[in-house]
Amino acid sequence: MSQEQVAAKDATPESTGAARDGEDELGEDKPMSFWEHLDELRKRLVRSVLVFFAACVVGWEVRERLLHFLTVPFVDAWRDQNLPGTPSLHFGAPAAAFVAYFKLSMIGGAALASPFIFYQLWAFIAPGLYAREKRYVIPFVLFSTLLFVGGGLFGWRAAFPISFGYFLSMAGTVGGDITITPTVMMGDYLDFVAQLLLGFGIIFEIPLIVLFLSIAGVINYLQLIVFGRWFVFAAFILAAILTPPEITSQLVMAVPMCLLYVVxxxxxxxxxxxxxxxxxxxxxxxxxxxxSQG
Known part of the structure; x- marks a missing residue:
C-alpha cells in the first residue's frame, strides 16, 4: 500500500471533522459576504430596537419614580440656594408633559435594555473573533452594562449637584429691583439630564473598549501612551461640550475621563x-x- 493510500485511509470523518472544528476554533471558518454582514446587522438592530421599546414600556409604567429619582439633585440644589417656593418643573403646552414623560421612559428603557443591546453588539462582531476571544461574551456584557449604568450614576451623584447648584445660584434679586426666578421646563430638564447621563455612560466605557481593541491587536499600550496628551485635550473639549459652561462641572467629567484612560x-x-x-x-x-527638546 502506497503512502498516499495510507494517508487517505487515515483521513477518517472523525479526523476531518476535528480539522473543521480546529478551523472554527481559530475563527477561520467560511467568511461571511458583505450582504450576509448587512443581514446580520439588520437582525441585531431589529432585536435591539424591539427590546428597547419593550423596556420603554416598563419605563413608562414607573415614569413618576424615575422622575423623582432624577430630580433629587435639582431639589437639593434648590433648597441649598434658599430659593422661595417649592422646587417645581413646568410644561408650556398641553402635550408637553406627555412628551417629557416619553423621553423619560426612553432614558429608563435604555438603561434597562442595555445588557441585551450590548449582547447583540458582541454577537455581531463575534464571527470575526477567535474561539478563545468569544468566551469573553459574558464578562463583556456584564462589565459594559455595569460601566454604562455606573457612569450615569456617577454623573447623577457628582456632576448633577454641581451643575444645578451653579445654574440656580444665578437666581435672586439684581440691583434690588429685578428678581430672577427659575422657571425650569420639564422637557428641557430631561433633555439636559439625558445628555449628561449618556455622556457619563459612554466615557465610562473607555476601559472596556480599549481592552477589547488591545486584545484584538488593533492598539497597544505604547500607542495609548503616545496619544495620551491628545486624549487629555479631547477630554476637556468633550467635557466643555457636554457640561455647563462652568469649570467645576467640566472638571468633574474631564478628570474621571483622563483617569479612565490611564486605567x-x-x-x-x-x-x-x-x-x-x-x-x-x-x-x-x-x-x-x-x-532632548525639553
Missing part, C-alpha cells in the same frame, strides 16, 4: 498584545527626542 493603558499592558519591535524602537526614539 485603560494598564489594562492594555497586562492583557493586550505586546507592541512590535518597530513600534518599540519608534517609541524610544520619540521619547529621546522629547527629552
Amino acid at each position: 485603560s493603558i494598564g489594562l492594555a499592558y497586562v492583557f493586550g498584545k505586546p507592541p512590535t519591535d518597530a513600534q518599540r524602537a519608534a517609541y524610544k526614539k520619540r521619547k529621546e527626542k522629547d527629552v
Whole structure:
C-alpha cells in the first residue's frame, strides 16, 4: 500500500471533522459576504430596537419614580440656594408633559435594555473573533452594562449637584429691583439630564473598549501612551461640550475621563498584545527626542 493510500485511509470523518472544528476554533471558518454582514446587522438592530421599546414600556409604567429619582439633585440644589417656593418643573403646552414623560421612559428603557443591546453588539462582531476571544461574551456584557449604568450614576451623584447648584445660584434679586426666578421646563430638564447621563455612560466605557481593541491587536499600550496628551485635550473639549459652561462641572467629567484612560493603558499592558519591535524602537526614539527638546 502506497503512502498516499495510507494517508487517505487515515483521513477518517472523525479526523476531518476535528480539522473543521480546529478551523472554527481559530475563527477561520467560511467568511461571511458583505450582504450576509448587512443581514446580520439588520437582525441585531431589529432585536435591539424591539427590546428597547419593550423596556420603554416598563419605563413608562414607573415614569413618576424615575422622575423623582432624577430630580433629587435639582431639589437639593434648590433648597441649598434658599430659593422661595417649592422646587417645581413646568410644561408650556398641553402635550408637553406627555412628551417629557416619553423621553423619560426612553432614558429608563435604555438603561434597562442595555445588557441585551450590548449582547447583540458582541454577537455581531463575534464571527470575526477567535474561539478563545468569544468566551469573553459574558464578562463583556456584564462589565459594559455595569460601566454604562455606573457612569450615569456617577454623573447623577457628582456632576448633577454641581451643575444645578451653579445654574440656580444665578437666581435672586439684581440691583434690588429685578428678581430672577427659575422657571425650569420639564422637557428641557430631561433633555439636559439625558445628555449628561449618556455622556457619563459612554466615557465610562473607555476601559472596556480599549481592552477589547488591545486584545484584538488593533492598539497597544505604547500607542495609548503616545496619544495620551491628545486624549487629555479631547477630554476637556468633550467635557466643555457636554457640561455647563462652568469649570467645576467640566472638571468633574474631564478628570474621571483622563483617569479612565490611564486605567485603560494598564489594562492594555497586562492583557493586550505586546507592541512590535518597530513600534518599540519608534517609541524610544520619540521619547529621546522629547527629552532632548525639553
